[in-house]
Amino acid sequence: MATWKNLDTLETFKALSEVKRVKLAEAMSGVEGAERVKKYSVPMAEGFSYNFAAKQVDDEVLNALKALAEEAQLAEKFEELYNGAVINTGENRLVLHQLTRGQLGNAVEADGVDKREFYVKQQARIAEFANKVHNGGITNAAGEKFTTVVQIGIGGSDLGPRAMYLALENWAKKNNTLKMKAQFISNVDPDDAAAVLNAVDVAHALFVLVSKSGTTLETLTNESFVKEALKKAGLDASKHMIAVTSETSPLAKSDDYLAAFFMDDYIGGRFSSTSAVGGAVLSLAFGPDVFAQFLEGAAAEDKLSANKNVMENPEMLDALIGVYERNVLGYPGTAVLPYSQALSRFPAHLQQLDMESNGKSVNRFGEPVDYPTGPVIFGEPGTNGQHSFYQLLHQGTDIVPLQFVGFRNSQIGTDIEIQGSTSQQKLCANVAAQIVAFACGKSDDNRNKNFEGGRPSSIIIGDSLTPKSLGALLAHFENKIMFQGFLWNVNSFDQEGVQLGKVLAKRVLAHETDGALKVYSDLLNI
Numbered sequence: 001m002a003t004w005k006n007l008d009t010l011e012t013f014k015a016l017s018e019v020k021r022v023k024l025a026e027a028m029s030g031v032e033g034a035e036r037v038k039k040y041s042v043p044m045a046e047g048f049s050y051n052f053a054a055k056q057v058d059d060e061v062l063n064a065l066k067a068l069a070e071e072a073q074l075a076e077k078f079e080e081l082y083n084g085a086v087i088n089t090g091e092n093r094l095v096l097h098q099l100t101r102g103q104l105g106n107a108v109e110a111d112g113v114d115k116r117e118f119y120v121k122q123q124a125r126i127a128e129f130a131n132k133v134h135n136g137g138i139t140n141a142a143g144e145k146f147t148t149v150v151q152i153g154i155g156g157s158d159l160g161p162r163a164m165y166l167a168l169e170n171w172a173k174k175n176n177t178l179k180m181k182a183q184f185i186s187n188v189d190p191d192d193a194a195a196v197l198n199a200v201d202v203a204h205a206l207f208v209l210v211s212k213s214g215t216t217l218e219t220l221t222n223e224s225f226v227k228e229a230l231k232k233a234g235l236d237a238s239k240h241m242i243a244v245t246s247e248t249s250p251l252a253k254s255d256d257y258l259a260a261f262f263m264d265d266y267i268g269g270r271f272s273s274t275s276a277v278g279g280a281v282l283s284l285a286f287g288p289d290v291f292a293q294f295l296e297g298a299a300a301e302d303k304l305s306a307n308k309n310v311m312e313n314p315e316m317l318d319a320l321i322g323v324y325e326r327n328v329l330g331y332p333g334t335a336v337l338p339y340s341q342a343l344s345r346f347p348a349h350l351q352q353l354d355m356e357s358n359g360k361s362v363n364r365f366g367e368p369v370d371y372p373t374g375p376v377i378f379g380e381p382g383t384n385g386q387h388s389f390y391q392l393l394h395q396g397t398d399i400v401p402l403q404f405v406g407f408r409n410s411q412i413g414t415d416i417e418i419q420g421s422t423s424q425q426k427l428c429a430n431v432a433a434q435i436v437a438f439a440c441g442k443s444d445d446n447r448n449k450n451f452e453g454g455r456p457s458s459i460i461i462g463d464s465l466t467p468k469s470l471g472a473l474l475a476h477f478e479n480k481i482m483f484q485g486f487l488w489n490v491n492s493f494d495q496e497g498v499q500l501g502k503v504l505a506k507r508v509l510a511h512e513t514d515g516a517l518k519v520y521s522d523l524l525n526i
């Protein structure tokens, strides 16, 4: 059994802190820089590579990181996780999202069933249902086919599936596999539901109610909102709605749905894109085969994450470099910058995935930790971000490490050559330029035009964004975040920090307030 220790008690962490710092601007210049870009690259699944040449590391730092990985027993901890240990100590749960896409270790039995079999069975049930919807075996009351799928959910029951849908929508159109257009309702702001309902033809819409707990206020409110709209349109809501939830939730027992598909307590909401939570909407939108390819890509990346050799494990390496940046170099945030329009909501998903997982101040045993944990994560697709917040990234007083993602080829394939280059080449030229500009800077006698450089970044480079490569990309970040949680000795799989606000909001709605909360309630006319 692995032992769980705080980062600052590890000898190798102390040793890492003492390793000479890399001067990035120098290291990335001239011949040395060119060599680094060739050398500091690790293959990932589905044609990706993780290039960390522009990170503040050299062989010495990497050796210290390898030693840290060993002392922190990262590989052993992952092995325990996928073999069914209770890694989510806060909630006393197993952590099994990898099982939704493959079998990395031993069979895991919980609640009296083989859990891999359970997830596969849910996928098979979803596939069968989706096929029936597509071929007209399941229709609306008038016997007409459903044309749109609308997911109702929030947090993990929205962000991942939405980001994945948007990532593949154009790919699916191009490959003639967009079976149904998907829309999403998440916010309790009535304008969200109303706008989506106004935009869809409700008579031909199938709603997917997604809530792991079955108790989330926003989602249940939006369910009622939608049911009301269906009723008003003279439709039977129960013939237009399916549910994705855990078998123990109140929704599981309801007859209000055409069908119900299940995940369970061992799949964290933010890690649920590869479970029924993503499976229902993505299989309905693109067909079950496309969803299966997405799972295949994720499983291939998971396999790499199980590698004990850090230099052959891109997720572990990315995690270690991130911890070095956070805990030794003292950088407070990380920007995720995909140079791909299809990944427009990917940063939003990573905000939850990373910050809800590792935004913790106590360790797995509930004791306060004395070092920084999860960084602030934000991002936008390039090149849009360049014309927005890159000023601060280049010349601001904080150094923010960057995670670029780029593809050699566009997804749709429609492009135009203007002044000697295609738009795809312009996009890629920008990401290459940014990496070097951030790392090397440029001196200028005019201080206002001076770039210090020394601003670290990595890039994940792929051929193109497909269901498989998207799965690999998602698993990369999920597993990176998991390894960072191991290093910080926090439980990455609970989220107690979201509770207090919910409790207070309920009190406001019940008019049980005093003090500041009462005044705010009055100001907001509640």
Ligand SMILES: O=P(O)(O)OC[C@H]1O[C@H](O)[C@H](O)[C@@H](O)[C@@H]1O
Residues within 6 Å of the ligand: 154, 155, 156, 157, 210, 211, 212, 213, 214, 215, 216, 219, 269, 270, 356, 495, 498
């Ligand atoms: O899927 P649900 O149970 O409705 O939960 C939806 C979301 O709300 C919670 O407040 C958590 O912060 C999220 O981790 C979760 O994904």
